[in-house]
Structure formats: structure tokens, C-alpha cells
Amino acid sequence: MIQQIVFILIAAITFFFAFKQYSKIVRNIRLGKSEKISGNVGDRIKNVALIAFGQKKMFKRWIPAIMHLFIYVAFLFTQIELIEIIIDGTFGIHRFFGDKLGALYNVIINSIEFLSVGAFVATIVFLARRNLLKLPRFTMAEMKGWPFKDGNLILIGELLLLMGIFSMNGSDVVLQQVDPDHFKNTGHLLVSSHLGPALFGGLSESALHLIERSGWWLHIMVVFGFINYLPHSKHLHIFFAFPNVYFDKLQPRGEMSNMPEIMNEVKSMMGLTEGGDEEMNEDIPEFGSKDVFDLSWKNILEAYTCTECGRCSSVCPANVTGKKLSPRKIMMDIRDRADVIGNNLDSGSEEFKKDKSKPLNADNYEDGKSLFDSITKEEIYACTSCNACVEACPVLINPLEPILEMRRYDILTMSEGPSDWLPMFNSIENGGAVWQMPDSRDQWAQDFNSEKA
Amino acid sequence: MRIKTIAEYKNEGKEPEILFWVGCAGSFDARAKKVSAAFVKILNAAGVSFAILGNEESCTGDPARRAGNEFLYQMSALQNIETLKSYEIKKIVSTCPHCYNTLKNEYPKLGGEFEVVHHTQLIQTLIEDGRLTIEGGKFEGKRITYHDSCYMGRVNGEYEAPRSLLSKLDVDIIEMDRHKSTGLCCGAGGAQMFKEDEPGDKRINQDRVEEALEQSPDIVTANCPFCITMLLDGIKGKEKQEEVMVLDLSELIVEANNL
Ligand code: SF4
Ligand code: SF4
Numbered sequence: 001m002i003q004q005i006v007f008i009l010i011a012a013i014t015f016f017f018a019f020k021q022y023s024k025i026v027r028n029i030r031l032g033k034s035e036k037i038s039g040n041v042g043d044r045i046k047n048v049a050l051i052a053f054g055q056k057k058m059f060k061r062w063i064p065a066i067m068h069l070f071i072y073v074a075f076l077f078t079q080i081e082l083i084e085i086i087i088d089g090t091f092g093i094h095r096f097f098g099d100k101l102g103a104l105y106n107v108i109i110n111s112i113e114f115l116s117v118g119a120f121v122a123t124i125v126f127l128a129r130r131n132l133l134k135l136p137r138f139t140m141a142e143m144k145g146w147p148f149k150d151g152n153l154i155l156i157g158e159l160l161l162l163m164g165i166f167s168m169n170g171s172d173v174v175l176q177q178v179d180p181d182h183f184k185n186t187g188h189l190l191v192s193s194h195l196g197p198a199l200f201g202g203l204s205e206s207a208l209h210l211i212e213r214s215g216w217w218l219h220i221m222v223v224f225g226f227i228n229y230l231p232h233s234k235h236l237h238i239f240f241a242f243p244n245v246y247f248d249k250l251q252p253r254g255e256m257s258n259m260p261e262i263m264n265e266v267k268s269m270m271g272l273t274e275g276g277d278e279e280m281n282e283d284i285p286e287f288g289s290k291d292v293f294d295l296s297w298k299n300i301l302e303a304y305t306c307t308e309c310g311r312c313s314s315v316c317p318a319n320v321t322g323k324k325l326s327p328r329k330i331m332m333d334i335r336d337r338a339d340v341i342g343n344n345l346d347s348g349s350e351e352f353k354k355d356k357s358k359p360l361n362a363d364n365y366e367d368g369k370s371l372f373d374s375i376t377k378e379e380i381y382a383c384t385s386c387n388a389c390v391e392a393c394p395v396l397i398n399p400l401e402p403i404l405e406m407r408r409y410d411i412l413t414m415s416e417g418p419s420d421w422l423p424m425f426n427s428i429e430n431g432g433a434v435w436q437m438p439d440s441r442d443q444w445a446q447d448f449n450s451e452k453a
Numbered sequence: 454m455r456i457k458t459i460a461e462y463k464n465e466g467k468e469p470e471i472l473f474w475v476g477c478a479g480s481f482d483a484r485a486k487k488v489s490a491a492f493v494k495i496l497n498a499a500g501v502s503f504a505i506l507g508n509e510e511s512c513t514g515d516p517a518r519r520a521g522n523e524f525l526y527q528m529s530a531l532q533n534i535e536t537l538k539s540y541e542i543k544k545i546v547s548t549c550p551h552c553y554n555t556l557k558n559e560y561p562k563l564g565g566e567f568e569v570v571h572h573t574q575l576i577q578t579l580i581e582d583g584r585l586t587i588e589g590g591k592f593e594g595k596r597i598t599y600h601d602s603c604y605m606g607r608v609n610g611e612y613e614a615p616r617s618l619l620s621k622l623d624v625d626i627i628e629m630d631r632h633k634s635t636g637l638c639c640g641a642g643g644a645q646m647f648k649e650d651e652p653g654d655k656r657i658n659q660d661r662v663e664e665a666l667e668q669s670p671d672i673v674t675a676n677c678p679f680c681i682t683m684l685l686d687g688i689k690g691k692e693k694q695e696e697v698m699v700l701d702l703s704e705l706i707v708e709a710n711n712l
Contacts, residue, residue, distance in 0.1 A: 204521065254554040254608040258562040259523045272535070288521065317638040322654030382651040385519050385643030391634055407521030421520050421650035422623040426602040428525055432511025432532075433477045442507035444479075445456040445488045448493060452455060 003213075005088035005221075014224040021231040025304060028342040032073050032297035037247045044246050047396070056393040061311075067125055071158065072119030075238070076222040078165075085220050095172075098184035101177045106187035112189045113169065116162050124160045130155075137310030140319075142329040147308055150233050157229075161222045165219035165384045168197030168215030171208050180206050240305040241395045247298055253387055254405060259287065262412075287409025291370040292338045293362065295402055302397040303335035312389035312399055318382040323380040327389035331375040334402060341365065371406065380406045381418055454497045458507035459540045469504040471575070472542050474556065476549040478678035481686030484685065485548075485678035488701040492548050492572050494712040495703055499585040503546070509536050513555040520644035527563070530555070534565035544568045546575045548703070550604035550677045553644070559607075571605055573614045573676050573702055580621065591709040597624045598670040600661070600684060601636035602677035610670050615676050618702050622709055627668045635660050641679035662687030665697075672698045674705060 032360075050056045055072065058065040087096045097105055130151055138151065169192035175183040182317050189196075200208060230236050267273050289295050312327040313319045319326050344352045344367055345360060353359075354366040380403050389399045411417045427436045462469050473496070478485035494702040495621075496503050514529035537545075545567050547553040557569035570578075599619060605611045612633045619626050631637045640650075640657030650656055662684060665673050676680050678701075685699045692703070 060607055084657055092548075132617060141508050193524055228523045252558040252609075254604060255558040255562070258559075259527075262523045263527050263531075263563060266524065266531055270528075270531060270535075272531065287523065315635060316651070317640060317657045317660070318651070320637075321657050321660050323651045324653075327649070332524075381648075382653075383643050384603070384638045384640060384645050384657065386638035387607045388635070388638065390608050404519065404521065406521075408523060409521075412523060413520035417521065418648045421522075421644065424516060424644070424647040425522055425525055428514070428517055432529070433481060434516055435477065435481055437481045439481065440508055441475075441480045442458065442505065444475075444481075444489055445458075445505060445507065448490050449455040 002093065004090065004092045010224065011086070011220075013087070014227060018227045018231075021228065023344055024083070024346070025231055025236075028338040029297050029300045029304065031292050031338060031341060032295045032300045033293070035296040035298060036299060037249060040250055043250060044248070047245050047248060049270070051394075051396060052241045055394065057396075060392075067118075067122035070115060070122045072238075074112065074115035077108070077115055080108055081112055081221060082220075085216065093185070094182060095184050098186065100135070103187075106189075109169070109186055110190045112165070113189055116165055117191060118160050119158065123155050123425055127155050128153065137314040140310065140313060140326060140328075142326060143308070143310075144333055147234065147332070150235075151308070153229075154235050155227075155234060157226060161219060164215050164217075164219035164222060166192060166195060166215070167211055168219060171200050171212040171215060172177075172274055173197065174200050174203070175205075175208050175212060178208065234306065234308040236307050236323075237307040237395060240301065241307075244301055244305040245396050247301065249298070253390060257401070258407075261285065285413075287412035288410070289402060289405035290372065290409045290413070292334060292341060293365075294409070295334065295405060298322040299398075299402050299405075300334060300338050303331045303338065303397055305395055306331040306335065306397055307395065309394065311392040311394065312397070315388040315392045317384055317388065323378075323382040324376065325379040327403075328331065330375060330379070330399045330402060332398060333371065337369075337371055337374060340369075341367070363392065371402075375406065377416075379403075379408060380410070456493060458509075459542070460503040460507070460509070462504050463540065467502075471490055471501060471503050471544045471546050472537075472540075472666070473505050474504045474513075474545050474547040474549075474552050475505055475510060476547060476552040476678070478682075479548050480510075482678060482682070484681060486679060488548055488643060488681070490702060491701065491703040491707045491712075494707050495576060495579075495671040497584065498638055498710065498712050499579045501579070501584070504645045506536060506540075513552045515551045515555045516647060518555070518559070519642070520647075530560060530563050530565070534560055534563055536600055537565060537567065542567060544570070546570050546572055548572045548676075548678065548701070550609070551600045551679070554604045571609075571611065571614070571676070573605070573618060574611065576703065576706065577614045577617055580618075586712075587618070587621040587706055588709050589621065591707065592622050592624045592672075594625055595671045596627055596669060597672045597674060598627045598629055598668050599632070599664065600629070600639065600673060600675045600680055601633060602675060602680050603636070603638050603642055605676055606636055607634055615674075615702055619674065622705060627670060629664050629668060631664065637664065639675075639680040639683035641683050645711075646682075656687070658683040658687035659690060662691060666691060666693065670697060672700055672705075674702055676698055676702055 030450065055065065055069060058068060084095065088094060129135050169189060172183055173189060173192050173196035176185055189222055200211060210311050308328060310328050316325065316327050345362065345365065348360055352365055352367050354364050358364045383403045385400060387400060424434050427433055433441065459472060475489055479489040511533060512529050513533065517529065518526035545556055549557065550571060553569055553571045556567060560698035580587065597619060599615060601612060614627060637660065638657060639661055673684055675684060681699055681701060688694050688697050688699060
């Protein structure tokens with residue numbers, strides 16, 4: 001009874017805090033500009049099935065893909081067990097599904113055990129990859145500090161979870177012999193039927209009970225911990241990958257987003273508008289993106305979805321030749337900036353009000369900082385727009401888009417940018433070509449014709 | 454056949470099969486001009502009637518747009534679209550993947566809808582339709598590697614047309630480690646062509662050329678004027694320009710067929 005009350009209380013607190021935290025992230029995503037992304041539901045569902053659910057893009061690198069798959073499928077299957085744990089915990093029963101699912105129950109638990117062994121091996125390898133092998137993509141500058149700890153913490157949590165599962169099942173198997181009334185027969189278990197007797201055989205009944213309960217609590221507490229930890233972690237991708245893939249823009253990769261304000265202004269300059277007087281913008285217009293407020297909500301969703309895997313940066317031509325640009329860092333900086341703004345908004349502090357007479361909110365916010373404080377111009381101007389990062393990302397994140405939006409801000413709003421580009425801009429404007437040339441554009445054709453003649 | 458402008462065609466009351474979009478590089482860059490001429494020879498050999506815009510063509514605006522200068526892009530693009538529409542152009546071929554991409558994927562939002570193909574794709578269609586045959590043999594035994602341009606490859610998903618042309622030349626393509634969807638950029642895109650690099654360990658084209666040279670090729674082929682410039686510079690940097698040639702696919706075909 002006490003166990004039940006404690007369980008319900010902890011579960012309630014867990015879900016309460018989780019709800020608050022996830023709402024904050026949704027709010028942070030909505031700091032971005034609204035942009036309608038819809039249509040092609042069929043293609044979207046197909047993408048979710050293949051890329052998010054089926055992890056298609058992970059399989060460009062086989063070995064990590066298979067190991068990741070073990071952890072992922074083990075995670076999916078464990079959900080069934082988790083539902084059981086929540087029912088058991090709430091109503092004070094033991095293995096609720098045990099006699100309801102019949103033979104299927106044994107299959108499910110065995111699948112979980114099999115996958116858990118795979119997940120265990122994968123977790124150890126992943127820990128080694130980060131800490132012993134020091135794979136370059138896990139040790140770049142942006143991975144210092146919290147991201148490094150985060151990667152390890154989640155793997156250690158994973159190990160704890162697996163320990164919980166096996167001590168719970170292992171002691172259960174032994175208890176099934178001792179106290180068959182309480183401990184329903186689960187049938188032969190792949191791992192626990194061997195590991196249980198080997199580790200716990202011969203222990204007293206009360207010790208076995210203690211171990212079984214400890215395993216059970218460890219399992220569920222790690223899960224509760226995860227739920228509240230995820231919003232601060234790259235592991236948020238286990239949820240966000242799905243909406244992120246669903247809301248992919250599905251436009252040609254080579255198409256930069258159009259800027260209708262500028263298009264219309266140029267059209268009216270060129271006398272191309274029908275019906276004459278277009279309304280002109282009276283404010284001094286701001287173009288491109290200086291801060292998360294100027295990005296699309298989708299860019300921010302992508303930032304929160306980023307798994308920090310570094311596949312993008314490991315193929316970025318600028319990054320591999322030692323430039324400062326790292327597409328992963330761009331996504332991490334956007335996320336961190338959205339977090340800071342969100343926290344400042346929650347603080348309610350006067351100092352963040354743009355107009356002191358109005359309440360603090362996203363439209364009335366100023367902290368004297370922007371994305372340019374963490375993302376330097378050196379980074380955004382090193383990009384070749386090659387799309388290697390876009391191609392590499394397993395969860396359809398596009399780091400190129402915010403880079404180009406920041407260029408737009410710097411060039412159009414600030415009239416800055418690399419001075420090397422000025423001759424090119426001038427030549428296009430005055431001569432219609434990227435270079436200033438003495439020859440006419442068709443000179444090559446004239447030469448060709450006279451050679452023939 | 455001499456090269457005619459679309460204005461000349463109109464004056465004669467005729468319509469060409471296709472418009473050849475030459476681009477800034479194809480019009481002005483000494484190396485790329487040779488590719489324009491080579492492609493024209495192929496069009497002539499296949500009996501394709503084509504026109505150029507001549508002095509009415511201007512930059513598609515791609516480098517300006519990718520540099521962040523949307524105003525300039527819109528000015529260039531809208532001007533071009535007006536010109537193309539005034540001649541009722543329907544089909545365009547380009548030897549430059551950047552022009553190709555902008556014409557195909559970006560002009561529609563500005564009201565310019567055209568059927569756009571890249572020269573490697575057009576040549577492949579000409580072969581399929583029996584209008585052009587490629588004589589194999591000339592390059593037999595040569596080691597040839599192919600560099601995927603970002604804007605035909607990853608961006609527009611065209612990996613096969615160039616490779617199928619190479620296979621028609623009886624050559625074995627020696628692939629670099631990073632090819633097709635993982636092909637490394639030459640370093641020119643995103644308007645990098647027009648500025649100095651940011652500080653780093655090396656230039657991108659140097660990295661790419663080192664990878665190409667690992668295959669000890671006789672010829673490095675590409676399908677983009679900017680890639681060709683970058684690869685050529687990289688190879689000169691390694692002082693290998695005597696041993697390794699950098700050629701556009703159309704130049705290989707001109708060689709093979711003695712056009
Ligand atoms: S598009 Fe830019 S950021 Fe992405 S891989 Fe290419 S150079 Fe790097
Ligand atoms: S953007 Fe994509 S590829 Fe890059 S680190 Fe994030 S999840 Fe990985």
C-alpha cells in the first residue's frame with residue numbers, strides 16, 4: 001500500500017514537471033516565425049515511416065546504425081513493459097500482463113531480453129567510442145563541456161536501466177520457484193533464466209524480494225529521470241525526430257526560400273507589377289535572420305531535434321579543411337540561444353523588456369544579444385552551400401538554411417559581409433556578369449563563328 | 454553551323470529546338486569558353502537547332518543569392534525571366550550546374566517556368582534517341598576519375614548521366630573515396646569562388662585534388678565550370694598539370710569523335 005502511494009506520488013510529480021518542461025520547449029520553438037508547412041500528407045507519412053521510424057539515413061554507416069538500432073528497438077519494446085510497470089505500480093499488482101497475454105508474454109519479455117543484451121553491447125561500444133577511441137566527430141570544439149557529459153550520462157543511464165531489468169527479471173525467475181502463488185510463471189527467459197539462478201540462487205526469500213523490488217524501482221526511476229532529463233539533452237531526438245521529419249519542407253534542395261517583400265519591390269522598380277501602387281514598407285525593413293525570432297519555427301524545431309551526432313560536420317568541406325564552420329555547432333547555438341531567451345522570458349525580469357511600460361513577452365524582448373554573439377561571420381561565410389550536411393543528417397535537419405538566412409541579415413540589413421564580394425556584386429549590377437569584362441557576352445560565339453568561316 | 458542568337462531566329466521567323474544558356478563562366482572564363490565551344494560542336498554534330506541569348510543574357514543571380522544579396526538576385530533573375538518570356542522560350546540547356554539549378558528550381562517562384570536540362574543530360578538523351586553516337590576507343594586504357602559537382606549531384610540528384618557518358622567512351626571510371634552523394638565539394642559554391650578563404654588548414658580544392666591524385670588518374674572529369682577551375686588550380690598547386698588533365702565531359706566526347 002505504501003509502495004503504491006509512493007509510486008503514484010512520484011509518477012504525478014514526474015509528469016507534472018515533464019509537462020512544464022516540454023511546454024517550455026514548445027513555447028521556445030514558437031519564438032520563431034510562423035511558417036505554414038503542409039500538404040503532401042502521403043509523402044510526409046512515408047518519410048516518417050522510413051526515416052524516423054525506419055532510420056533509413058542511419059544506414060549510410062552500417063556499424064553504428066546496427067548498434068543504434070539495438071538501443072532504439074529495445075527502447076520501443078520496453079515501452080510494453082513500462083506500461084505494465086505503471087499498471088503494477090498504481091494498483092499494487094505483480095506482472096499484470098503475465099496471465100493476460102498467455103504465450104505472447106513470454107515472447108515479449110524474451111524479445112526485450114534479447115534486445116537488451118544487444119543494447120548493452122552497443123552502449124559499451126558507444127561509451128568506448130566517446131571516451132577511449134575519441135572519434136573526431138565527438139571531440140570537436142562544440143562538444144566540450146555539457147554536450148560531452150550529456151553523451152556519457154545518457155549511456156550510463158542506459159546501463160543502469162539494463163541492470164534494473166536484469167535484476168528484476170533474474171530475481172523473479174528464482175522467486176517463481178520459491179513463491180509460485182505470487183510470482184507468475186513467465187516461462188523460460190533467454191537471459192534471466194540463467195543469470196537469475198547463477199547470481200541470486202540460494203539467497204533468502206526476503207533478500208530475493210528486496211532485489212526484485214530494487215530492480216523494479218531502479219527501472220522505473222531511471223525512466224522517470226529520463227523523461228525529465230531529455231528536455232536538457234540531445235536525446236530529445238527520440239521524440240522530436242518524428243515531428244521534425246514529418247514537417248520537412250519537401251521543396252527542391254537547390255531552392256533557397258524566396259523573399260516576396262524584395263521580389264515585389266524589385267518588380268515595382270522594374271515596372272512589372274500589374275495594377276500599380278504596391279504598398280511600400282514604411283519601417284526600415286529588416287531582412288534575413290539576426291536572432292531566433294527571425295528564423296522559421298521549423299529551424300528551431302530542428303535545433304531541438306539535433307542529436308549532436310556530428311555526421312554533418314564530418315562531411316562539411318569547410319570543417320574538414322580546418323575552417324571554423326561546423327554545421328552541428330550552428331544547430332546547437334540556435335538551440336542554446338532559444339533556451340536562454342526562454343529562460344529570460346520566464347524570469348519576468350524588467351531588464352529584458354524592450355519597452356519598459358509593456359509586459360515582457362516574445363514581442364517585447366531585448367537582451368542586447370543575438371545569434372551573432374555565438375555564431376561568427378567567419379563561420380557563416382565559410383559555407384560553400386554544398387548541401388553535404390543536409391544529405392548527411394539522419395533526421396532531416398538543414399543547417400544550411402539558417403546559415404544563408406544569417407548571411408542575408410548581414411548583407412541586406414547591415415550592408416556588411418566580405419569586401420571581396422563587392423566587385424562581383426557591382427559587376428552583376430552594372431554589367432550583368434560576375435566579372436567585369438571588356439568583351440561583350442557573345443564574343444566567344446563570334447570567335448567560334450569566324451573560326452568556322 | 455554558326456552560332457545564332459534567338460533574335461536572329463526570330464527575325465528569320467524560325468524557332469530553335471532549345472536555348473543554350475551559356476552563363477558567365479561559359480561566356481567569359483578562358484577555360485570554360487572552350488567547354489561552350491565543345492558543347493556547340495556536339496549540338497551541331499547531333500543536328501540540334503539551338504540559339505543563345507547572346508548579349509541579352511545576364512548572370513542568373515545564383516552567386517548573389519547565395520552570398521545573401523537577394524536584391525541583386527531578384528534584379529538579375531526578373532530581368533532574365535522577362536527576356537526569356539519575351540522570346541517564348543520553353544526549353545533550356547546549360548553547361549553550368551549553378552545556372553541549371555537556379556533556372557530550374559528558383560525561377561518558378563518568380564514566375565519563370567521552363568524545362569531545364571544540364572548538358573550531360575541532354576547529350577545522354579541525344580544518344581538514347583540515336584541522334585548521336587560516341588566512338589569508343591580513343592580513351593581505352595586511360596585512368597579517368599569523375600568529380601561530382603554539388604549542384605548536379607547532391608542538390609539535383611543527377612549522378613548517373615555523366616557516368617553513363619563515360620562508360621560509352623569505353624573507359625573504366627575510377628571512383629574517388631568520396632563520390633556521388635558523399636562527393637566532396639570543390640570549394641567554389643556559395644559564392645566562395647569570388648572571395649578569399651576563411652583561415653584553415655588547407656583549401657578545399659587542395660583536399661579534393663589530393664583525393665583525386667590518390668587514384669593516379671590520367672584525366673579528371675567534371676561537369677561544372679567552377680569545379681574545373683578549382684580542380685585545375687589544385688592540380689597546378691601540386692605541379693601535376695603536365696600529367697593530369699582536367700576536362701569537361703563534353704570535351705572528352707569532342708576528342709573521341711574528332712569533332
Ligand atoms: S552546406 Fe555549408 S555547412 Fe553544409 S556541409 Fe556544405 S559547406 Fe558545410
Ligand atoms: S544536424 Fe543532423 S547530422 Fe548534424 S549533428 Fe545534428 S543530427 Fe547530426
